[in-house]
Amino acid sequence: MQRLLQRGGAAHVFNNEATMIRVAQAIIENGEFTGIIRNHERYGLYFASPIGYRIESDGSQISLHYGEIKVIGDKYHVIPRTQPSK
Numbered sequence: 001m002q003r004l005l006q007r008g009g010a011a012h013v014f015n016n017e018a019t020m021i022r023v024a025q026a027i028i029e030n031g032e033f034t035g036i037i038r039n040h041e042r043y044g045l046y047f048a049s050p051i052g053y054r055i056e057s058d059g060s061q062i063s064l065h066y067g068e069i070k071v072i073g074d075k076y077h078v079i080p081r082t083q084p085s086k
Contacts, residue, residue: 012064012080014052023051023067024078031069034084041071044084052080 014020023045031043050063064080 010054010056012052012054014080015050019051020078023047023080024069024076027067027069027078031067034068037085042068042085043071044068044081054080054082 014023026047027043027045031045034042034044036042045067047065047067050065051067052064054062054064056062062082064082066081066083068079068081068085070077070079070085
């Protein structure tokens with residue numbers, strides 16, 4: 001995360017590990033297939049309360065309510081986002 005911020009980018013961060021695990025399980029059980037984007041299958045789900053935040057290099061933060069799973073081979077990566085990948 002620090003490396004992204006130092007380069008002037010932004011980082012998407014879960015509130016905590018328990019939230020990340022809860023989001024992953026919810027997407028696996030109820031997530032919607034959003035397509036194959038940048039060569040990876042993606043599934044996502046909106047949540048009523050914030051699951052994480054996007055932190056900008058200037059320190060500002062935006063609450064995130066969308067969770068996404070990106071399938072990589074037989075593994076997956078769960079990400080808090082503002083909206084589905086395009």
